[in-house]
Amino acid sequence: QVQLQESGPGLVKPSGTLSLTCAVSGGSISSSNWWSWVRQPPGKGLEWIGEIYHSGSTNYNPSLKSRVTISVDKSKNQFSLKLSSVTAADTAVYYCARGIYYSGTYYMDVWGKGTTVTVSS
Amino acid sequence: SSELTQDPAVSVALGQTVRITCQGDSLRSYYASWYQQKPGQAPVLVIYGENNRPSGIPDRFSGSSSGNTASLTITGAQAEDEADYYCISRDSSGNHLVVFGGGTKLTVL
Numbered sequence: 001q002v003q004l005q006e007s008g009p010g011l012v013k014p015s016g017t018l019s020l021t022c023a024v025s026g027g028s029i030s031s032s033n034w035w036s037w038v039r040q041p042p043g044k045g046l047e048w049i050g051e052i053y054h055s056g057s058t059n060y061n062p063s064l065k066s067r068v069t070i071s072v073d074k075s076k077n078q079f080s081l082k083l084s085s086v087t088a089a090d091t092a093v094y095y096c097a098r099g100i101y102y103s104g105t106y107y108m109d110v111w112g113k114g115t116t117v118t119v120s121s
Numbered sequence: 122s123s124e125l126t127q128d129p130a131v132s133v134a135l136g137q138t139v140r141i142t143c144q145g146d147s148l149r150s151y152y153a154s155w156y157q158q159k160p161g162q163a164p165v166l167v168i169y170g171e172n173n174r175p176s177g178i179p180d181r182f183s184g185s186s187s188g189n190t191a192s193l194t195i196t197g198a199q200a201e202d203e204a205d206y207y208c209i210s211r212d213s214s215g216n217h218l219v220v221f222g223g224g225t226k227l228t229v230l
Contacts, residue, residue, distance in 0.1 A: 036219065045224040046156075046164065046207055059217040095163055099219070106211045106219070107154035107169035114163050 002027035004096050004112035012090075012119050018083040022096030022112060029077045030054040034099035036108060037070060037081045039092040047092075051099060052079055086119045093117075125153070125208055125222035132228040133198045141193045143208035143222045150213035153191035155184060158205045158224075167206075168193055195227075203229040 008020035022035070029035065037049040050060035052070045060068050069082040083090060093116050097108040125145040133139035143153050152171060156164035166175050168184035181196045191210075195202055206225045212218035 038221075045205075046158075046221050048209075048219040048221055051219065059219075061218065062216075100169075101211070104150065105152050105154075105170045106209070107166055108156075108164075108209065109166050109169070109175065111163040111165070 002098060002110050004098065004110055006094060006096050006112045006115040008115060008117070010116055010118060012086055012117060013121055014087055014119055016086055016119075018081070018086050018090060018094075018117055018119070020081045020094055020096075020115065020117070021078050022080070023076075023078045024098075025077070029072060029079060030074055034059075034101055035070075035072070035079045036097045036099050038095045038097055038108075038111075039090075040095070040114075041089070041092045046095075049081065049083075049094075088119050091117065091119045125210060125220050127206075127208060127222040127225045129223070130226045130228065132230055133195070134230050135200060136197055138194065138196045139198055139227065141195075141206050141225045141227065143191045143193075144189055145210065145220065145222075146189055147210045147213040147220055148186060148189050148191050151210045152186060153184070153208040153210050153222075155182075155191075155193045156207045156209065157202075158207065164207060198227075198229050200229050203227055 003025045005023045034051045036051040052058045067084045072079045093114040095114045096112045098110040155168040158164040172184045208222040
């Protein structure tokens with residue numbers, strides 16, 4: 001079955017760029033799914049960051065849109081997140097997830113285990 | 122609208138039935154999906170679509186929807202059901218967004 005694995009630096013300096021990758025195994029990133037990034041600050045709820053389709057089409061959370069870029073690398077079967085100008089408020093566990101979307105229905109059926117990113121000097 | 126509203130906390134006695142609700146305009150157009158999250162773990166999908174359970178999810182979990190409100194019902198709550206529960210939907214205003222509820226902390230007494 002499909003599995004997702006996040007990877008990237010666990011520590012990012014303020015004003016820097018957070019970069020994470022989600023490797024997809026057991027399936028193709030070119031399947032008819034949307035691939036999302038979700039984060040969870042310590043002690044808080046889940047927040048959707050954005051999503052990408054294998055064609056490269058993207059949708060972003062308006063509150064983060066100016067700082068977020070999500071891209072896909074079909075040759076490596078992975079997708080990536082870049083979040084620029086980070087502050088301490090971007091400290092969170094970051095998850096990648098697979099989204100299933102069809103008429104009137106949307107759900108995220110596969111999640112990575114998450115990776116903790118701390119923004120600190 | 123791009124908001125889903127959940128009660129912050131709900132409690133249930135062991136073995137009793139509890140309903141967790143999620144409200145939002147988008148739920149008039151999209152089914153909510155429901156996720157269970159235990160401390161230090163990734164969210165797990167428990168209900169999707171009209172009332173579908175992924176493989177491995179106990180049948181004490183069920184979902185329903187009416188108007189702008191979706192509900193997750195746990196019939197005969199177990200100690201291991203104590204967790205945070207989140208609802209997710211698509212935004213129905215044409216903005217192509219995913220919307221999350223704020224989460225409900227379920228305590229099993």
